[in-house]
Amino acid sequence: MASIASKNARSKSKSKSKSKSKSKERLSLSELKTLGHQLLSSRAHINHLPILLSHVSPTSPPPHALESLLSLHSFFAPILSDLPSSKPSSTNHHDDDPELIYNTWVRSKFDIFVNSLIDFAASPLADETLKEVVLDTIMEFVKVANGGRFHSAIYHRLLHAIVHSTVPVNFVVDLLVSKYFKYIDVRYFTYISLEKLARTLEAKDISDHGDVNADSNDESHSKSSLEIFIHNIHYVISHIPPLEGSDEKSDFEMWSRSGGDSKDLSGNPKAEEKQLHTEKNKNNVLSAAKIAKKMKLKFTKAWISFLRLQLPLDVYKEVLVTLHQAVIPYLSNPIMLCDFLTRSYDIGGVVSVMALSSLFILMTEYGLEYPNFYEKLYALLVPSIFMAKHRAKFFQLLDSCLKSTLLPAYLAAAFAKKLSRLSLSVPASGALVIIALIHNLLRRHPSINCLVHREVQEETAKETDADLSSRKLGIDHFDNEESNPIKSKAMKSSLWEIDTLRHHYCPPVSRFVLSLENDLTVRAKTTEMTVQDFSSGSYATIFGDEIRRRVKQVPLAFYKATPTSLFSESDFPGWTFKHDGKETTDGNDEKEITNISDECDNGSAKRQRVEFMI
Numbered sequence: 001m002a003s004i005a006s007k008n009a010r011s012k013s014k015s016k017s018k019s020k021s022k023s024k025e026r027l028s029l030s031e032l033k034t035l036g037h038q039l040l041s042s043r044a045h046i047n048h049l050p051i052l053l054s055h056v057s058p059t060s061p062p063p064h065a066l067e068s069l070l071s072l073h074s075f076f077a078p079i080l081s082d083l084p085s086s087k088p089s090s091t092n093h094h095d096d097d098p099e100l101i102y103n104t105w106v107r108s109k110f111d112i113f114v115n116s117l118i119d120f121a122a123s124p125l126a127d128e129t130l131k132e133v134v135l136d137t138i139m140e141f142v143k144v145a146n147g148g149r150f151h152s153a154i155y156h157r158l159l160h161a162i163v164h165s166t167v168p169v170n171f172v173v174d175l176l177v178s179k180y181f182k183y184i185d186v187r188y189f190t191y192i193s194l195e196k197l198a199r200t201l202e203a204k205d206i207s208d209h210g211d212v213n214a215d216s217n218d219e220s221h222s223k224s225s226l227e228i229f230i231h232n233i234h235y236v237i238s239h240i241p242p243l244e245g246s247d248e249k250s251d252f253e254m255w256s257r258s259g260g261d262s263k264d265l266s267g268n269p270k271a272e273e274k275q276l277h278t279e280k281n282k283n284n285v286l287s288a289a290k291i292a293k294k295m296k297l298k299f300t301k302a303w304i305s306f307l308r309l310q311l312p313l314d315v316y317k318e319v320l321v322t323l324h325q326a327v328i329p330y331l332s333n334p335i336m337l338c339d340f341l342t343r344s345y346d347i348g349g350v351v352s353v354m355a356l357s358s359l360f361i362l363m364t365e366y367g368l369e370y371p372n373f374y375e376k377l378y379a380l381l382v383p384s385i386f387m388a389k390h391r392a393k394f395f396q397l398l399d400s401c402l403k404s405t406l407l408p409a410y411l412a413a414a415f416a417k418k419l420s421r422l423s424l425s426v427p428a429s430g431a432l433v434i435i436a437l438i439h440n441l442l443r444r445h446p447s448i449n450c451l452v453h454r455e456v457q458e459e460t461a462k463e464t465d466a467d468l469s470s471r472k473l474g475i476d477h478f479d480n481e482e483s484n485p486i487k488s489k490a491m492k493s494s495l496w497e498i499d500t501l502r503h504h505y506c507p508p509v510s511r512f513v514l515s516l517e518n519d520l521t522v523r524a525k526t527t528e529m530t531v532q533d534f535s536s537g538s539y540a541t542i543f544g545d546e547i548r549r550r551v552k553q554v555p556l557a558f559y560k561a562t563p564t565s566l567f568s569e570s571d572f573p574g575w576t577f578k579h580d581g582k583e584t585t586d587g588n589d590e591k592e593i594t595n596i597s598d599e600c601d602n603g604s605a606k607r608q609r610v611e612f613m614i
Contacts, residue, residue: 156196159236173235184254237306252291410486
């Protein structure tokens with residue numbers, strides 16, 4: 001009987017809760033306004049608080065959600081300084097205080113309200129116009145809910161929801177960028193939160209790889225979700241504007257109040273004492289000048305933690321493209337990227353091309369030593385590189401990497417010969433770049449001018465057959481398939497491929513190759529070619545240049561006398577093309593045709609006799 005009674009009680013309670021939820025759903029907009037006014041007027045209507053909270057949802061009609069949001073914001077904003085902390089207190093001597101019990105309950109409802117706002121901002125069902133109001137409300141609580149100091153906990157929960165959203169949240173991030181990323185403290189705590197989130201994803205990725213008993217479907221689902229999270233982190237961190245300067249004279253805007261303004265935040269001495277106690281360890285980051293000094297460190301930690309993740313290929317490429325401009329100049333120690341960049345450079349293909357810019361900066365400006373750099377660079381010289389998207393930047397960096405006069409002769413010769421061989425299989429625009437690169441190599445390194453003209457020495461009695469075969473004309477000892485430039489035997493070869501470009505089908509190539517006929521060893525009479533002028537060329541640019549080119553002499557078909565026939569009789573023996581305008585008789589036509597046919601028969605007979613003799 002007792003069990004039956006308990007079942008009946010539970011069924012009654014469920015029916016009551018259902019009736020209550022239905023009544024909430026049936027509330028009109030005017031009724032919600034009435035509940036909001038009553039809540040703001042007296043504590044006697046505090047039970048309206050859960051009802052209004054239930055309407056702050058993406059599934060609620062936008063007018064109802066907006067009205068509930070405005071009423072709750074007006075209720076919580078004036079009393080935030082009097083509310084206790086969300087963390088449970090270690091002392092229990094005030095548990096019987098009615099005021100404390102009331103404030104603790106209101107604090108729990110405030111936390112529910114903030115969570116509802118964050119879920120609303122990250123929901124795909126919410127209206128975009130209403131999302132902007134929700135984000136402004138959240139950032140207002142970030143500003144004032146911690147006694148005037150930046151409430152990093154609420155802001156971290158917002159970024160956590162954005163990063164862990166499985167649907168695009170670009171709209172919310174764009175709002176943050178346009179309205180709040182101009183404040184230095186917002187950027188500062190954004191880097192701190194992104195570092196924590198990246199470390200959490202890294203630990204989760206390691207645990208997923210370590211679990212060998214995981215289901216394949218769950219593993220693929222978790223992998224796809226992880227890639228979405230990484231995309232979200234990259235979208236946020238790549239849209240944070242960099243810090244312009246870090247000196248004390250710079251003026252930085254702060255979203256929260258500075259440390260000097262915190263004394264007048266509340267008239268309650270207990271609240272001030274509690275605030276000073278909870279923020280005692282954060283006084284060194286409240287002023288804009290101190291935040292600016294630590295910004296570079298937080299920036300570095302956030303990016304290094306992000307780059308440790310297993311980046312998807314599209315994110316990987318986007319990071320490599322912008323790394324040398326948007327990240328390296330603002331790192332506290334750019335050498336920390338050496339492992340990431342060398343690992344990317346060793347992958348090969350287009351990834352290596354994209355990593356070359358950042359790696360070159362680390363080598364030239366920060367003293368990074370990479371022993372196999374030129375060997376990897378030599379391996380990138382393939383025909384496909386001349387059709388790559390980022391080929392212009394690659395060729396400029398290639399020219400810069402080969403600019404040092406301390407480069408060994410065998411290495412300069414290997415690059416010159418490799419480029420010379422590629423000129424036979426690349427488009428016309430690629431041939432122009434190759435000619436410019438080889439021109440600069442020959443000018444910078446006179447020791448490889450033997451590749452341009454190699455004289456054949458006379459045979460001696462002491463030479464072996466191998467020596468004679470090595471000097472035999474028509475044999476190229478260059479090994480095009482060798483990936484190591486030291487073993488390519490380029491110094492024993494010549495740039496015969498460049499000579500073939502004299503007869504190239506494209507006029508700009510055949511004209512431009514004549515520049516190599518000058519004596520490039522005389523540096524005073526020659527200048528280096530600007531590779532940038534040819535690195536981004538294509539068939540369209542070549543055609544445009546030819547159209548705009550002013551030609552001094554144009555070949556024309558010139559005749560001293562007006563021609564009377566299309567062809568001359570000497571072009572076709574036995575045929576006549578004269579026509580005097582008079583009609584000939586049939587007999588004359590037959591005689592003329594007979595003569596022509598006899599001549600054709602004699603010609604065919606002669607050809608037969610010749611073929612028989614052969």
